[in-house]
Amino acid sequence: MGLSVISAKQPTQVVKTVDTQSVLKSLLLMSGDPGTSAFPEEYNIFCWKGTITGSKETVFEGTEYKLSLTFPTDYPFKSPKVKFDIACFHPNVDVYGNICLDIL
Numbered sequence: 001m002g003l004s005v006i007s008a009k010q011p012t013q014v015v016k017t018v019d020t021q022s023v024l025k026s027l028l029l030m031s032g033d034p035g036t037s038a039f040p041e042e043y044n045i046f047c048w049k050g051t052i053t054g055s056k057e058t059v060f061e062g063t064e065y066k067l068s069l070t071f072p073t074d075y076p077f078k079s080p081k082v083k084f085d086i087a088c089f090h091p092n093v094d095v096y097g098n099i100c101l102d103i104l
Contacts, residue, residue, distance in 0.1 A: 020045055022076045038069060046071040050082075 023045055027038070038050030048069040054060025066085040072078045084097035092100050
């Protein structure tokens, strides 16, 4: 009697790293905030485009700010880099759109 071994290929599975899971968790947490939105670019989960809408009854009402967010590979242990794509007049944003806060 001969033995026959049936080889079944396992389906290819996308392995999520801790980094990717943390980034996706941030997306879910942010999705409920009114006036803000951010989503990953089509082919890179670590690069996002975001929007902040100015709050009603403030000087920012009716203004929409576009941002770029770049998550490091060791996120959440290091914070993402956030930059305004469009000029923003704010004491904590420089002329190039970089946020100037020590806590980030």
